Amino acid sequence: MENIATILRKISIKADVFFSGKLCGIQSFEGDRNGHLHLLKSGELTLLAGENSKWVVTEPSVIFMPGPTPHRILSSEDEVPELVCANVIIESVDKKLLLEAIPDVLILPLTLHQDIGRTAEWLFEEAFSQSVARLAMIDKLSEMFLLQVLRYALDNQMVKGGVLAALTHPQLAKVIAAIHTSPHSAWTVDGLADVAAMSRSKFATLFRETVGTTPNDYITDMRIALAKELLSDNVPVSVVANRVGYEHASALARVFRKRLGTSPKSWMKNRE
Known part of the structure; x- marks a missing residue:
C-alpha cells in the first residue's frame, strides 16, 4: 500500500454532494463524465447499470462507481430509500489505469465494511456542515475513502489489472515508482527491465499483461497527463516539455498531436 499511497498523494479527488433525502421513483445518471458515490442510509433500492447488470440493495450500503458508469436507481414503494449522492471527480496522471483496475460498480x-461506511458518512456530514474548513475536509475525506476502497479491492482480489495490479507485484512496483519519481528521465525498455531485475522480453511481456499497455505507451500517457496538469497551471510549453522528458517544445507538440490530435497551445485554448 505504500506505493499506492505515494500515487494517491498526486491525485486530486473532489466530492460534490448534490442530493440528500428520500428518493421516490427513478433517478437516472446518464452521460455523466464523473464517478458517483451513493450512501443508502435506510430503505431499499434497485440499481441498474449497463444492459444486464442489476442489484437489489436492502441494507445500509456504500455504492461507489469510480468512473462515468451510466446507471439508474429505482426506489422501493414499500421501503422508500433515504440516500445521499455525490459526484466524484478524480484527476491523476494514472486516472485511466486506476479506473480500469477497479470494478465499475462496488456495493x-x-x-461488512465499517471503516469505509464511517468515512462515507463523515464525508456526507461535512458536506452539509457550516464549517469554515468544510471544502478542505471533504477533499481529504474523499482521498481517505478512495484509499480505503483501493485497499478493499486489493485485499479481496478485485483488481482487474492496470497500475494497481502492477503495484502489488514486487518487481513491477519498483518500475512504476521509478517512472513516477523521474518522469523526465530517458527511460527505455532495457533500462526499466534492469530496474525490475528481469530480462527485456520477460519484463515487456509481464508489464503489458499486467498493466494493459506497453511500457513506452504507459510512459507517454503519463507524460501527457502530467503535461496537461502543468499547462493548466500556466507553465510555459518549453518548460513543460523539459519537465516531462522532452528536449524541445516541438517534441512535446508532436506527441500531443499524435495522441490528442492537437497541439499543447490549442489544447489550452479549447480548455478555456
Whole structure:
C-alpha cells in the first residue's frame, strides 16, 4: 500500500454532494463524465447499470462507481430509500489505469465494511456542515475513502489489472515508482527491465499483461497527463516539455498531436 499511497498523494479527488433525502421513483445518471458515490442510509433500492447488470440493495450500503458508469436507481414503494449522492471527480496522471483496475460498480454493506461506511458518512456530514474548513475536509475525506476502497479491492482480489495490479507485484512496483519519481528521465525498455531485475522480453511481456499497455505507451500517457496538469497551471510549453522528458517544445507538440490530435497551445485554448 505504500506505493499506492505515494500515487494517491498526486491525485486530486473532489466530492460534490448534490442530493440528500428520500428518493421516490427513478433517478437516472446518464452521460455523466464523473464517478458517483451513493450512501443508502435506510430503505431499499434497485440499481441498474449497463444492459444486464442489476442489484437489489436492502441494507445500509456504500455504492461507489469510480468512473462515468451510466446507471439508474429505482426506489422501493414499500421501503422508500433515504440516500445521499455525490459526484466524484478524480484527476491523476494514472486516472485511466486506476479506473480500469477497479470494478465499475462496488456495493459495500456498512455492516461488512465499517471503516469505509464511517468515512462515507463523515464525508456526507461535512458536506452539509457550516464549517469554515468544510471544502478542505471533504477533499481529504474523499482521498481517505478512495484509499480505503483501493485497499478493499486489493485485499479481496478485485483488481482487474492496470497500475494497481502492477503495484502489488514486487518487481513491477519498483518500475512504476521509478517512472513516477523521474518522469523526465530517458527511460527505455532495457533500462526499466534492469530496474525490475528481469530480462527485456520477460519484463515487456509481464508489464503489458499486467498493466494493459506497453511500457513506452504507459510512459507517454503519463507524460501527457502530467503535461496537461502543468499547462493548466500556466507553465510555459518549453518548460513543460523539459519537465516531462522532452528536449524541445516541438517534441512535446508532436506527441500531443499524435495522441490528442492537437497541439499543447490549442489544447489550452479549447480548455478555456
